[in-house]
Structures are given as C-alpha cells and as structure tokens.
Amino acid sequence: MARNILEIKELYKSFSKGKYxxxxxxxxxxxxxxxxxxxxxxxxxxxxxxxxKTTLFNILSGFLKEDSGNIYFHNxxxxxxxxxxPYKREHLGxxxxxxxxxxxxxxxxxxxxxxxxxNVLKGNPFEAIxxxxxxxxxxxxxxxxxxxxxAHLFGKSHELLSKLNDKASSLSFGQKRLIGLIRLFMSxxxxxxxxxPTAGINPALNDFISEIIKQMVLENGMxxxxxxxxxxxxxxxxxxxxxxxxxxxxxxxxxxKVLGNEFVQxxxxxx
Amino acid sequence: MVGLSNLxxxxxxxxxxxxxYVTALALKTLGLSFFPSVILAIVITLLFAIIVGYISxxxxxxYFILATLGIQIIVFTxxxxxxxxxxxxxxxxxxxSPKLFGYIEIKGIESFLMVSTAFSAxxxxxxxxxIKSPFGRDLKGLRDDSISMIxxxxxxxxxKIQSFVISSSFAAISGFxxxxxxxxxxxxxxxxxxxxxxxxxVLIGGTGNIKGPIIGAIFVVALPELLRFVGLPDSIAANMxxxxxxxxxxxxxxxxxxxxxxxxxx
Ligand SMILES: Nc1ncnc2c1ncn2[C@@H]1O[C@H](COP(=O)(O)OP(=O)(O)O)[C@@H](O)[C@H]1O
Ligand SMILES: [Mg+2]
Numbered sequence: 001m002a003r004n005i006l007e008i009k010e011l012y013k014s015f016s017k018g019k020y021x022x023x024x025x026x027x028x029x030x031x032x033x034x035x036x037x038x039x040x041x042x043x044x045x046x047x048x049x050x051x052x053k054t055t056l057f058n059i060l061s062g063f064l065k066e067d068s069g070n071i072y073f074h075n076x077x078x079x080x081x082x083x084x085x086p087y088k089r090e091h092l093g094x095x096x097x098x099x100x101x102x103x104x105x106x107x108x109x110x111x112x113x114x115x116x117x118x119n120v121l122k123g124n125p126f127e128a129i130x131x132x133x134x135x136x137x138x139x140x141x142x143x144x145x146x147x148x149x150x151a152h153l154f155g156k157s158h159e160l161l162s163k164l165n166d167k168a169s170s171l172s173f174g175q176k177r178l179i180g181l182i183r184l185f186m187s188x189x190x191x192x193x194x195x196x197p198t199a200g201i202n203p204a205l206n207d208f209i210s211e212i213i214k215q216m217v218l219e220n221g222m223x224x225x226x227x228x229x230x231x232x233x234x235x236x237x238x239x240x241x242x243x244x245x246x247x248x249x250x251x252x253x254x255x256x257k258v259l260g261n262e263f264v265q266x267x268x269x270x271x
Numbered sequence: 272m273v274g275l276s277n278l279x280x281x282x283x284x285x286x287x288x289x290x291x292y293v294t295a296l297a298l299k300t301l302g303l304s305f306f307p308s309v310i311l312a313i314v315i316t317l318l319f320a321i322i323v324g325y326i327s328x329x330x331x332x333x334y335f336i337l338a339t340l341g342i343q344i345i346v347f348t349x350x351x352x353x354x355x356x357x358x359x360x361x362x363x364x365x366x367x368s369p370k371l372f373g374y375i376e377i378k379g380i381e382s383f384l385m386v387s388t389a390f391s392a393x394x395x396x397x398x399x400x401x402i403k404s405p406f407g408r409d410l411k412g413l414r415d416d417s418i419s420m421i422x423x424x425x426x427x428x429x430x431k432i433q434s435f436v437i438s439s440s441f442a443a444i445s446g447f448x449x450x451x452x453x454x455x456x457x458x459x460x461x462x463x464x465x466x467x468x469x470x471x472x473v474l475i476g477g478t479g480n481i482k483g484p485i486i487g488a489i490f491v492v493a494l495p496e497l498l499r500f501v502g503l504p505d506s507i508a509a510n511m512x513x514x515x516x517x518x519x520x521x522x523x524x525x526x527x528x529x530x531x532x533x534x535x536x537x
Pocket of ligand 2: 053055
C-alpha cells in the first residue's frame with residue numbers, strides 16, 4: 001500500500017445552531033473525524049445531506065478553521081495545514097473543484113483556464129508594462145497548454161474549443177463544471193479535492209468524467225479526494241470509500257465493501 | 272481601478288491632496304524643477320498608499336470603505352492643522368511654475384494643456400496595458416470571485432494592495448498638475464466633497480474599462496457649464512449641481528448600475 005498523502009486526525013468542527021441562535025448554542029458537525037488518503041488513489045467521501053462533507057473540504061482548503069485537530073499533508077515534506085494560509089495551501093499542490101461553480105463569469109473561457117498560472121508576473125504588475133515580450137510569450141505558451149489539455153481530454157472537435165473567446169457566463173452549468181475540471185490540469189497538483197464532480201452534469205457524461213478523474217491519477221500523478229452522491233459513479237471510479245455519519249467516519253474500505261454494508265444501506269442508501 | 276478590484280475608496284481626494292501639497296513644497300520650498308517634483312509627489316503618495324493599503328485592506332468590503340473615509344478625514348485634518356508645513360487653512364500661495372530640466376518654464380494654459388495631455392496619454396497607455404495583462408486578468412478574477420482566486424493560490428490581499436497603491440499614485444499626478452497650474456492650494460480642495468465628486472464621475476461613467484471613467488468625468492465637469500449656459504445664477508447653480516449629481520447617481524444605480532459605459536454592475 002502506498003503512503004498517505006493526507007492525514008486528518010481528531011478533527012472537530014461546530015457551528016452555532018440557527019443564524020440568530022445564541023452563541024453558546026452550538027452543535028458538533030464534525031467530531032473526532034479521522035481520515036487517511038493514500039497517495040495516487042481515488043478516494044470517495046459519501047454521507048447524507050448536510051453531514052459536513054463540504055465543510056470538511058472547506059477546512060482542508062482553509063476557508064473554514066477547525067475547532068481542533070490536525071491535518072497533515074505529506075509531499076516532499078510534511079506540513080501541518082492548520083498553520084498555512086489558504087492561498088499557500090494551493091502552492092503546496094492542493095487543488096479544488098467547488099460544489100457550486102466558481103468560475104469567473106466576466107472572463108473568457110480561455111482566461112478562466114490560463115488565470116491558473118502564477119508564474120508570469122511573479123506578483124509584479126510592472127512586468128506587464130515593461131516586459132511585454134516575456135508576458136506575450138508566456139501567454140502564448142499558456143494558451144497552447146489550455147487548448148491542448150481540452151483536446152487531449154475531450155477530443156479536437158470539442159465544443160469548448162470553439163468557445164475559447166466567449167464569456168464564461170454564457171456557458172451552461174455543465175460546461176462551467178468542465179472548465180473547473182480542466183483548470184485543475186493547468187497546474188501541477190498533488191492532491192485535488194472534487195466536491196460532487198458529476199452534480200449538474202448530463203448523466204450521459206458521467207462515464208466521461210470518471211475517465212478524466214482516473215486520468216488525473218494515472219497520467220498526471222495526482223491523488224483524488226472526491227465527494228459524491230452518485231453511487232454507481234463511486235463504484236466505477238473510486239478505490240476507497242469513506243462513509244461520514246454523525247461527524248465521524250463510520251465505515252471505510254473499497255466501494256463495494258462500504259456500499260454493501262448493512263448499516264450504510266439502511267442509514268444512507270435507504271435500501 | 273475601482274471597477275477592476277471592487278475596491279470603492281472614498282479617500283481618493285486625500286491622495287490627490289498629498290500629491291498637490293508635495294508638489295507645492297517641492298516647487299516652492301525645495302526649489303526643485305519639473306521631473307524631480309513629479310517624481311517626489313508620486314513617491315511620497317505611493318509610500319503613503321502602501322501604509323494605508325496595508326492597514327485598511329486587511330478589512331473586507333464595507334469596512335474598507337469606512338477605513339478610506341477615515342483616511343480622508345485624517346489627511347484633511349493634517350493639511351488643515353499642520354500650519355508649519357501646510358500653512359493650514361490659509362493654503363500655500365505663489366507656487367512657482369515648474370521648470371523642465373531647470374530651464375523651460377511651464378506656464379500658461381497652452382503649456383499646461385500639453386502637460387496634462389501628455390500625462391493623460393501616459394496614464395491611459397499604462398492602464399490599457401495593465402488591464403490587458405495577466406495582472407489585469409487577476410484583478411478581474413478578484414472582482415468576479417475572490418474564493419476561486421484563493422483556491423488558485425493567488426494572494427488576494429497583495430493584489431488589492433497593489434491595485435490600491437497604483438491607482439492612488441496616479442492621483443498624485445493630478446495633484447501635481449493642479450498645484451502647479453493654479454499656483455495656490457488650500458485644504459478645501461481635498462476634502463470629502465472632492466472625493467465624492469471623484470466617485471460620482473467613476474460611478475456615473477462606469478468602471479472596468481478606460482472609457483467609462485472618462486465619460487463620467489466629462490459628465491460631472493460639463494454639468495456646471497451646462498447649468499451656467501442655461502442661465503441659472505451661480506448661487507442656485509451650485510446647489511442644482513449637487514442635486515443633479517445625486518439624482519443622476521440614484522437613477523444610474525437603479526437602472527444602469529454598470530454606469531453609462533462601464534462593464535461592471537454594483
Ligand atoms: N460557515 C458556516 N456557518 C454555519 N453553518 C454552516 C457553515 N457552513 C456549513 N454550515 C452548516 O453545516 C452543515 C453541513 O453543511 P455541508 O458541509 O455543506 O454539508 P454537505 O455534507 O451536504 O456538503 C449544514 O447544516 C450547513 O448549514
Ligand atoms: Mg456539499
């Protein structure tokens with residue numbers, strides 16, 4: 001078995017009860033949650049509505065702060081993520097696909113992809129004014145990378161290739177979702193967090209999305225940690241499955257083991 | 272810049288004022304010539320903007336607007352009370368005309384028209400390149416979706432500070448032109464009214480491109496002339512002007528929140 005790339009230990013997170021509830025009235029959403037994600041695998045997190053799956057991802061990305069617990073990210077060295085500001089977690093090699101589409105509506109499809117680049121200006125806006133040649137060259141390379149990635153994933157005649165200069169707001173929900181997925185190939189990620197990758201996408205495309213995710217692992221050396229409600233998709237795609245219930249991981253193993261479990265079937269699948 | 276980074280600053284006149292006062296002191300007290308004065312005005316305003324940016328941009332949205340309001344009030348109070356340097360409410364009279372390379376005196380409306388045209392051209396060129404560059408793309412991204420920007424590893428605090436500092440530094444150029452042309456400055460030109468005037472121009476014209484703010488500026492500058500043309504006496508026209516600005520702002524925000532020619536909606 002491969003080593004773990006991510007280890008979540010004794011994680012707790014509570015929220016105050018209702019919006020106007022008293023501050024001391026809290027409930028534990030995640031309590032004593034432990035997960036280890038093996039490197040170069042696809043792991044699926046399943047669980048009922050509002051059990052805290054997205055909240056866990058938001059804690060991993062740094063948008064929410066855990067109450068207590070530790071999150072270790074093992075790359076070339078081990079990092080305790082709690083001490084890292086959100087944007088720097090991306091620099092460590094952690095990518096994210098949001099459950100609700102977070103694309104940039106006023107940017108074009110192409111801009112939505114090449115904005116993933118962080119190297120060209122290195123944070124110096126004056127380079128844009130005085131080093132036009134270097135910027136132009138970098139833009140050319142990025143544009144090529146974006147079109148090649150789309151062509152590689154979806155084929156040379158995919159509709160997105162003819163929409164590169166359209167505003168992203170003009171895309172359908174499913175197309176926006178694809179942009180989010182393609183963008184993850186623009187950087188060298190080690191771990192990607194995919195929050196319901198098939199949600200809102202034409203079910204006919206599910207197999208296709210499944211293939212793209214497998215490609216992330218096989219061709220691009222990423223580790224995938226995803227949240228899914230579509231159990232057929234989980235069976236087809238994931239190596240490991242984690243069942244989140246009552247704030248902790250109640251059951252884990254291969255998808256067929258977890259989904260075949262009597263407790264999971266009764267309490268989640270409603271069989 | 273407001274439109275690009277979603278940073279609505281109501282302290283723009285403060286930076287304009289610092290630029291004007293540094294110009295006045297550079298020309299009059301230090302006896303510097305044209306380029307050293309412009310550069311000094313820009314550098315001092317820039318340093319001030321960096322400090323203000325670091326403090327206020329840690330705050331989000333509405334708090335940032337309040338912070339810039341605070342800066343506006345602080346700067347006005349300093350200009351008005353630091354008599355030894357700014358001569359307080361009396362202002363600084365007799366600012367000498369700047370000399371190009373110490374020889375050619377820039378004086379009179381034609382010379383200043385040329386200087387302002389040159390500076391405007393440089394500013395437009397600069398912002399055009401910036402908007403079209405990856406930096407401009409990042410600012411648009413920030414405006415669209417800051418969460419996504421963070422997830423893509425962008426340091427959005429740094430981006431906000433950079434855009435704030437750049438736009439504030441350009442206010443120093445306007446300060447330079449104003450102080451050296453009018454040759455007399457006093458604090459009332461840099462109070463909250465002036466900031467609101469600048470914001471009106473930006474919001475009425477629209478943001479996110481270069482033509483929006485230019486159209487807005489033409490509108491707010493042309494309006495008083497238009498009222499005079501209609502034949503209203505000055506005392507009524509001044510009040511009418513404020514009422515019309517207000518009304519226009521309300522109407523535009525209600526029916527065309529991206530402004531007359533802008534991209535972004537508020
Ligand atoms: N920032 C927040 N503040 C308060 N409550 C929150 C916050 N984020 C999520 N919640 C609550 O936590 C619960 C779990 O949400 P979520 O993690 O999105 O569930 P899911 O498992 O469906 O992804 C929900 O009841 C939600 O309202
Ligand atoms: Mg969710």
